Amino acid sequence: EIVLTQSPGTLSLSPGERATLSCRVSQSVSSSYLAWYQQKPGQAPRLLIYGASSRATGIPDRFSGSGSGTDFTLTISRLEPEDFAVYYCQQYGSSPKYTFGQGTKLEIK
């Protein structure tokens, strides 16, 4: 079973700063199979990044994804107040077919 480990668990930053979130996968996966989601309190998750680096429709260009193999990164270049939320990575595999990381909470410092 593939395990996704996100770090850090909580990231405390100020608006305007750069955020770097990590997702480590226990086995090498195709970049095509890696996605990132944002979830705000009381809301459903929203797709941000798919295929490791492609932004979903309507996602601002301050969000970017990178990585390959077992190490993937979500970067938010300049934090806006609305970016403070929980972020999840997700991969497609064999069993279970879809797995999420445990999440990184991005909070205002």
Add this chain to the structure above:
Amino acid sequence: EVQLVESGGGLVKPGGSLRLSCAASGFTFSNAWMSWVRQVPGKGLEWVGRIKSKTDGGTTDYAAPVKGRFTISRDDSKDTLYLQMNSLKTEDTAVYYCTLMRSYYFYCWGQGTLVTVSS
């Protein structure tokens, strides 16, 4: 605009059953692969199961914790997705999200419906 609206959540006793529905609009439902994802309040996300379009075989896959107890089905004439949950356990308590899939990811999510399994 894609819309997914779940319904059918509520309180049920352990061992009981519940059926969730998801009304879809804004896209060609019959061509879509759909999934259910759940989230224990305050915790992370867990994929529950997926159904392919009938064109692609209409087959289903499930996560191990729900396999044999949960069944996903679809009514393309009503643009509706279902999740039949039997033999419910307390650990099935969660918000259940209906999702539209694109390739290997969850493209659009409903607002979720809360299922509480408690005596």
